[in-house]
Amino acid sequence: ETGVTQSPTHLIKTRGQQVTLRCSSQSGHNTVSWYQQALGQGPQFIFQYYREEENGRGNFPPRFSGLQFPNYSSELNVNALELDDSALYLCASSLPGLANEQFFGPGTRLTVL
Amino acid sequence: DAKTTQPNSMESNEEEPVHLPCNHSTISGTDYIHWYRQLPSQGPEYVIHGLTSNVNNRMASLAIAEDRKSSTLILHRATLRDAAVYYCIPRAGTAGGTSYGKLTFGQGTILTVHP
Numbered sequence: 001e002t003g004v005t006q007s008p009t010h011l012i013k014t015r016g017q018q019v020t021l022r023c024s025s026q027s028g029h030n031t032v033s034w035y036q037q038a039l040g041q042g043p044q045f046i047f048q049y050y051r052e053e054e055n056g057r058g059n060f061p062p063r064f065s066g067l068q069f070p071n072y073s074s075e076l077n078v079n080a081l082e083l084d085d086s087a088l089y090l091c092a093s094s095l096p097g098l099a100n101e102q103f104f105g106p107g108t109r110l111t112v113l
Numbered sequence: 114d115a116k117t118t119q120p121n122s123m124e125s126n127e128e129e130p131v132h133l134p135c136n137h138s139t140i141s142g143t144d145y146i147h148w149y150r151q152l153p154s155q156g157p158e159y160v161i162h163g164l165t166s167n168v169n170n171r172m173a174s175l176a177i178a179e180d181r182k183s184s185t186l187i188l189h190r191a192t193l194r195d196a197a198v199y200y201c202i203p204r205a206g207t208a209g210g211t212s213y214g215k216l217t218f219g220q221g222t223i224l225t226v227h228p
Contacts, residue, residue, distance in 0.1 A: 004156075031214075033215060033216075035216075035218075041220070042198075042200060042218030042219055042220055042221055043157065043216070043218045044218070045215040045216065045217065048214070048215060056214075056215060058215070090156050090157070092156070092157075092216075094214070100214070101147075101159035101162070102159065102216060103158075103159070104156030104157050104158065105156050106154075106155060106156050107156050
C-alpha cells in the first residue's frame, strides 16, 4: 500500500503565472484536502474534495481551484500567482468520516519570484 | 473553530517522559481532540485523538481533562525522532456547519529532544 504522493517536489514560478500541483491519495481514500503552509506557520486549510466534488473551502480566493479525478487523485491550481503564494502545499487523504485521521504527503515547495 | 493555546516550545532529554499541554476552552461537546506532529521537512502525521476518555496507542497517550477544556499529550520515553512541532486540533465529530472535517492548525509546540 503506497502512501500519499505529491508532485513536483519543488517549483519556481514568477508572479502572474499559473501553477498545477498534483496529489495521489492513499489507496481506498476518497477524500482529499489541500493545505498551504507558509514558513514558520501551521498549515492552513484551502479546500477539500470528496467523490470529485468540492466539499468545503477555507478563506482562499477563487484563483485557488482544484479537481478530483475518478481514481481520487487531485490537482490544486493557482492562477495569477502572487509573491505571498510562496509556501509548502500539502495534500492529505482520508476515509469518509469527519473524525478520521488524515494522511499527509511530503508537500510541494512553491517559490514565486 | 475552537481556539487552542499551546506553549511555543518545550525541551526534553532522550528517554524521559514529555507532557505537552493544550488549552481548548471553547471546544464544543462533539469536537474530538486530535494531535498531529510535523517532523522537519515532512508533512504532518497523525498521533492520537480522543473525545472524553483517556486514550493510548503505540505512539503516545492522551489525557483529557474532565471538563474537556484542556488535554495533555504524553510521550512516555522521548527519542530524538520525536523532535517535531506538535499540534493540538479540536475537530468536529458531527456533520453540519462548515467543518468538513478540516484540520485547523495553530502555531503548535516545538519539541526539542536532547541526547
